[in-house]
Amino acid sequence: MSTDDGLVVRNKQVILKEYVTGFPKETDLYINNGGTIELKVPEGSNGVLVKNLYLSCDPYMRSRMSNTRGSYVDSFQPGLPIKGYGVAKVVCSRNPDLKKDDLVWGITGWEEYSFLTETKSLFKIEHKDVPLSYYTGILGMPGMTAYAGFFEVCSPKKGEYVFISAASGAVGQLVGQFAKLLGCYVVGSAGSKEKVDLLTSKFGFDAAFNYKEEPDLDAALKRYFPQGIDIYFENVGGKMLAAVIANMRVHGRIALCGMISQYNLKKHEGVHNLISLIVKRIRMEGFLVFEYYHLYPKYLEMVLPNIKAGKIVYVEDTVEGLEKAPAALVGLFDGRNVGKQVVVVARE
Amino acid sequence: MSTDDGLVVRNKQVILKEYVTGFPKETDLYINNGGTIELKVPEGSNGVLVKNLYLSCDPYMRSRMSNTRGSYVDSFQPGLPIKGYGVAKVVCSRNPDLKKDDLVWGITGWEEYSFLTETKSLFKIEHKDVPLSYYTGILGMPGMTAYAGFFEVCSPKKGEYVFISAASGAVGQLVGQFAKLLGCYVVGSAGSKEKVDLLTSKFGFDAAFNYKEEPDLDAALKRYFPQGIDIYFENVGGKMLAAVIANMRVHGRIALCGMISQYNLKKHEGVHNLISLIVKRIRMEGFLVFEYYHLYPKYLEMVLPNIKAGKIVYVEDTVEGLEKAPAALVGLFDGRNVGKQVVVVARE
Numbered sequence: 001m002s003t004d005d006g007l008v009v010r011n012k013q014v015i016l017k018e019y020v021t022g023f024p025k026e027t028d029l030y031i032n033n034g035g036t037i038e039l040k041v042p043e044g045s046n047g048v049l050v051k052n053l054y055l056s057c058d059p060y061m062r063s064r065m066s067n068t069r070g071s072y073v074d075s076f077q078p079g080l081p082i083k084g085y086g087v088a089k090v091v092c093s094r095n096p097d098l099k100k101d102d103l104v105w106g107i108t109g110w111e112e113y114s115f116l117t118e119t120k121s122l123f124k125i126e127h128k129d130v131p132l133s134y135y136t137g138i139l140g141m142p143g144m145t146a147y148a149g150f151f152e153v154c155s156p157k158k159g160e161y162v163f164i165s166a167a168s169g170a171v172g173q174l175v176g177q178f179a180k181l182l183g184c185y186v187v188g189s190a191g192s193k194e195k196v197d198l199l200t201s202k203f204g205f206d207a208a209f210n211y212k213e214e215p216d217l218d219a220a221l222k223r224y225f226p227q228g229i230d231i232y233f234e235n236v237g238g239k240m241l242a243a244v245i246a247n248m249r250v251h252g253r254i255a256l257c258g259m260i261s262q263y264n265l266k267k268h269e270g271v272h273n274l275i276s277l278i279v280k281r282i283r284m285e286g287f288l289v290f291e292y293y294h295l296y297p298k299y300l301e302m303v304l305p306n307i308k309a310g311k312i313v314y315v316e317d318t319v320e321g322l323e324k325a326p327a328a329l330v331g332l333f334d335g336r337n338v339g340k341q342v343v344v345v346a347r348e
Numbered sequence: 349m350s351t352d353d354g355l356v357v358r359n360k361q362v363i364l365k366e367y368v369t370g371f372p373k374e375t376d377l378y379i380n381n382g383g384t385i386e387l388k389v390p391e392g393s394n395g396v397l398v399k400n401l402y403l404s405c406d407p408y409m410r411s412r413m414s415n416t417r418g419s420y421v422d423s424f425q426p427g428l429p430i431k432g433y434g435v436a437k438v439v440c441s442r443n444p445d446l447k448k449d450d451l452v453w454g455i456t457g458w459e460e461y462s463f464l465t466e467t468k469s470l471f472k473i474e475h476k477d478v479p480l481s482y483y484t485g486i487l488g489m490p491g492m493t494a495y496a497g498f499f500e501v502c503s504p505k506k507g508e509y510v511f512i513s514a515a516s517g518a519v520g521q522l523v524g525q526f527a528k529l530l531g532c533y534v535v536g537s538a539g540s541k542e543k544v545d546l547l548t549s550k551f552g553f554d555a556a557f558n559y560k561e562e563p564d565l566d567a568a569l570k571r572y573f574p575q576g577i578d579i580y581f582e583n584v585g586g587k588m589l590a591a592v593i594a595n596m597r598v599h600g601r602i603a604l605c606g607m608i609s610q611y612n613l614k615k616h617e618g619v620h621n622l623i624s625l626i627v628k629r630i631r632m633e634g635f636l637v638f639e640y641y642h643l644y645p646k647y648l649e650m651v652l653p654n655i656k657a658g659k660i661v662y663v664e665d666t667v668e669g670l671e672k673a674p675a676a677l678v679g680l681f682d683g684r685n686v687g688k689q690v691v692v693v694a695r696e
Contacts (some may be wrong), residue, residue: 011572071627072627101514207592237622237623241622254623254676255627256622258625258626259622259623259626262623267620268619268621268622268623269620270617270618270619270620271618271619271620271622272615272616272617272618272619273616274585274589274604274607274616274619275585275607275610275616276634277604277632277633277634278604278605278606278607278634278635278636279419279420279634279636280634281633281634281635281636281639282633282634283630283632283633283634283635284625284632285625285629285630285631285632286624286625286626286629286630286631286635286674287626288626288627288629291629
């Protein structure tokens with residue numbers, strides 16, 4: 001236990017100004033430079049005091065910026081720092097499982113230092129011969145999302161036709177690579193030439209297209225999948241989902257991971273062709289990664305050797321400093337990030 | 349083999365006048381009294397000549413009345429008799445598995461006699477100590493639909509909260525009774541007081557409501573399921589599906605069996621809240637009964653003793669004579685039938 005009297009230091013924070021409606025703006029968040037924190041865990045607590053190193057910008061955080069109820073995560077509180085996945089180093093601990101200088105990933109605050117009490121949800125980082133920032137992405141929540149969503153929800157088989165939307169994102173780029181490793185035919189959609197190029201040149205997708213240049217998504221999908229789609233990994237929702245349903249094959253599977261195109265709309269787009277799910281006996285299933293974390297050791301066993309062998313790559317979009325965090329987070333929603341969006345708070 | 353020279357007899361038929369758009373009308377079909385048929389199977393065929401006894405009116409037949417492509421069944425042909433499930437008696441057979449006077453159920457023509465060549469899809473009726481008409485319903489396609497949809501697709505567990513739309517129909521009344529036998533809490537919706545009364549008084553549903561008297565389906569479902577819905581057996585689609593999704597519990601399952609409210613619309617209603625499938629990790633799955641017919645013997649083993657013990661009942665709505673068949677079929681789409689709609693062509 002490291003419970004020496006703690007230093008009191010500055011603790012810069014990213015604060016939610018007020019609940020957001022519609023598209024979030026950078027100014028919905030602000031930086032508070034005025035706070036301090038004592039680097040010490042209070043007596044009687046079994047929490048940890050951590051120094052935040054890398055913060056993860058994830059689309060699901062949008063719902064926490066609004067005053068929503070009945071979601072699977074609570075809303076952020078205006079006036080307080082927001083929270084999200086991150087990589088951190090333990091500075092002080094009263095928790096028997098964690099000690100000073102341990103590295104962890106899990107939910108932390110968007111600030112320089114955080115006092116964390118939900119220690120059960122923290123993963124201790126054992127493998128350090130990879131970039132630490134990977135624990136916000138391929139080795140963290142997005143990696144597990146891709147793994148569980150593809151292997152557990154989609155029931156994929158070698159040779160099947162797989163389509164992924166938002167395919168260059170934190171999750172999509174991995175789903176595509178997992179599907180290629182399994183021997184599937186893989187096509188992805190993304191929102192810029194740069195991203196589309198990445199999909200085929202870097203991630204090994206068989207083909208890719210820029211959805212912004214396709215006035216008729218149905219026609220685009222027919223071009224890339226003349227034989228139809230067996231598996232759709234859904235990250236965007238709305239029009240794209242409808243177009244995919246129209247192009248699914250019999251016994252197709254749709255894993256609903258996210259619907260980023262809908263998060264900022266007042267009324268979500270309607271999907272009018274659900275009857276095709278009957279005609280084609282399609283299974284459409286929503287999932288949340290936190291129900292699959294028991295598979296994390298199995299996932300690491302699969303993914304770590306593939307990373308080291310260069311068979312799976314991971315592209316991050318990194319900004320330096322908490323000051324840039326609001327723009328980085330908000331940028332997700334108009335697709336400014338190329339690859340996994342990470343905020344570097346400190347490198348050590 | 350019974351291949352004596354056949355009698356030539358009148359063969360009254362129900363003919364599709366032309367392809368239908370929108371709501372089908374009785375006049376979209378007409379009776380042809382002028383035809384004849386020889387009661388004999390041509391040499392070289394291994395088909396059967398059957399006398400039709402009972403014909404089944406089923407909602408899926410609507411799509412066959414339009415010039416649709418890409419469905420799982422072909423369209424009917426204007427100028428020819430329509431087809432559907434029915435119970436028939438073999439008059440003449442060149443098929444080694446069927447002989448004169450055997451009773452069968454399966455796809456036959458809407459006419460007095462049919463020459464059937466797709467004999468593999470016919471089920472020979474072995475159990476005759478039940479009403480023969482049951483083989484158009486509880487012991488036929490609708491029964492298997494209820495059985496497969498509920499037990500195979502919904503993965504039901506004792507104590508779960510089950511909602512069924514079009515609940516007094518050929519399939520719905522059975523799903524509700526199966527769910528009650530399993531120990532579920534069961535609520536159904538239907539379109540008249542008479543049907544709603546049937547659900548609770550005859551089929552043992554815990555509660556039932558008339559959807560036509562509920563301006564706010566969401567509020568109605570909240571009233572009947574304050575704790576939410578685990579399983580939805582979907583027969584109607586559109587607004588009802590959206591209202592149900594809003595009231596599903598975490599890990600709920602939706603079996604998509606039919607969407608009768610949508611069949612006659614030019615553009616199907618949009619469902620705007622699919623994002624809830626993610627938040628609540630819901631599985632929504634379409635199915636077609638013909639992929640489950642291998643379970644038919646197992647189903648009979650379950651259902652026959654329950655019928656004989658009076659633990660499962662079945663309500664039919666019967667009309668007499670092919671002349672009444674067009675009105676009976678078309679009546680499905682504004683819910684005129686109370687229970688399974690059957691046309692009696694002949695009783696023996």
